[in-house]
Amino acid sequence: MKYSIPLAMILLAAVNAHGAIHTEWVQYRHGETLLEGYLAYDDAVKGPRPGVLVVHEWMGLEDYAMKRAEQLAGMGYVAFALDMYGKGVRAKTPEEAAKLSGIYKGDRPLMRARAQAGLDELRKQPLVDPSRIAAIGYCFGGTTVLELARSGAPVAGVVSFHGGLGTPEPADAKNIKGKVLVLHGADDPHVPSAEVAAFQDEMRKAAVDWQMIYYGGAVHSFTNPGSGTDASTGVAYNEKADKRSWEAMKAFFKELF
C-alpha cells in the first residue's frame, strides 16, 4: 500500500515534536488464536497515560493502522493497533478482505471478543492508565469499535472513521459506557442512509452520548491516502475530510482525557 506525502509529513512532524517513538510487535492470544498487534508510544513521556486502541480496515493490520498508531504515540498516547485476524493473516485482494471481514461481521460475539482481547492487551501495558482508554477504527474497524462499545467494554469513548454502523443487536446500545463519535463521509455508498438512520435511532433510544459528523463530498475510506482520489468509485481519499476528522477526534479526546 502506498502513502501520499501528507500523511508521512504529519507523522514526521509528530515525531520531531516529541522524543523517539518506540514501536514493537506484541504477540497475544484470544483463546487458541495467536494474534500480533503493533504497540507505539513516546519514550520521552513519563508515567501512565491514556491508551488508544486502533482497529484496522478489512485487509487486516497493515501500514495504515500502524502509522495511525505512531501518530497517536506522537501525541502522547500509548497506541495499540490490534490484530483481528490472527498473526500474519492478511487479505491480498478485496475478495479475500470481504471474506475475512465477513467472518466477524457475521459473528458479532466473535468480533466483540476478539476486539476485547486487543483491549485487554492494551490495558495491561505498564504505561497505560486503564481508566483512560479510547478505541478508534477505520471502515471494518469502525464497525468493530462500535460493537466493542455495545459489549459494555470499559472504554471512555470510541471513534468510527467511515465505519459501517449496523448491528444485529441494536438493543445492546444500552451497555455502552463511553461516548461515541461517528465520522462519516456524506456520500459514502457503503453506508446506506437506512443504516445511518437505524444507527441514530439506536443511539437515541439508549440515550447514548453520541455525535456524528457528515463530511460533504467524502466517500468511503476518506482518511486513507492509499484509496486513490476518484470519489466516483465510492472509495477515495479526501484530504480535507481526513484532516477535519482527525481534528474532531483530537477535540473528542480532549474532552475524554
Place this chain on the structure above:
Amino acid sequence: MKYSIPLAMILLAAVNAHGAIHTEWVQYRHGETLLEGYLAYDDAVKGPRPGVLVVHEWMGLEDYAMKRAEQLAGMGYVAFALDMYGKGVRAKTPEEAAKLSGIYKGDRPLMRARAQAGLDELRKQPLVDPSRIAAIGYCFGGTTVLELARSGAPVAGVVSFHGGLGTPEPADAKNIKGKVLVLHGADDPHVPSAEVAAFQDEMRKAAVDWQMIYYGGAVHSFTNPGSGTDASTGVAYNEKADKRSWEAMKAFFKELF
C-alpha cells in the same frame, strides 16, 4: 431573558484574557428601514482582523446574540450582531416572534437583502479585513446565514446553530462562495428529517464544501441557556452540545482564517 452562570463565566474569562471589549450600538439602513446592530471588538488587538456577523434568533436582537458577539470579540474578531427586524423591533411573545420571523421566512429575497445590509455594515468597519468574514446564526439566524450564503454573499464561511435548513430556492446553492457548517440537535423536532435530507441533497448537488454535526440528545435552541433544560418540550439548553458546537465553530474558523 435570563442567563445561567456558565455563559457569564465564559464571557468573563474571555474578557479577562484580553483587553477591554469595546461595544457600541450602530445604526444603519436597509432601504427605508432603520436598523440597529451591536458591534464588539477587543481594543487591545491592533490592525485589521476577521469579522464575524451574528444573526439573532426569532425574538429579534437581544442579549443572547449580543453576548455571543462579545465572546467573539474576546477571541480577537470584530463581531457585529446585526438587526433583521428594525431598530427597537422585538417580539414579546413566541406568537409575535413567529409572525415577525415569518415575514422573512416567507420572503427570502427580503431575508437575503436584510442580512446583506448587516454584512455591508460589518465589511466597512475600519478594523475589519473584508476578505475574511464569516457569518453565524442561531435558529432563525441559522436559516438566515444559509440564505445569505445562497445569495452569493462574499463570506468565507457560515455556521448555523440549530437553524432551519429549508429554502424555496435550493438551486441557489450553486452561488455559495464559502464553506458551510451546520450544527444540529439530533432530536430537534423543529427541523424535520425530510428537511435535513433535502438540505444535504442541495449541498451535494451544488458540490458545496459542507459539514454537518449531529449532537445526540440535543433539541432545538440547545446553545441558549435561556431555553430551560426540559428536552421533552423540544426546546432546551444542552450544555454539552453548546460547548461542543462552540468548539466546532472555533475549529472551522481556524481553517477559514
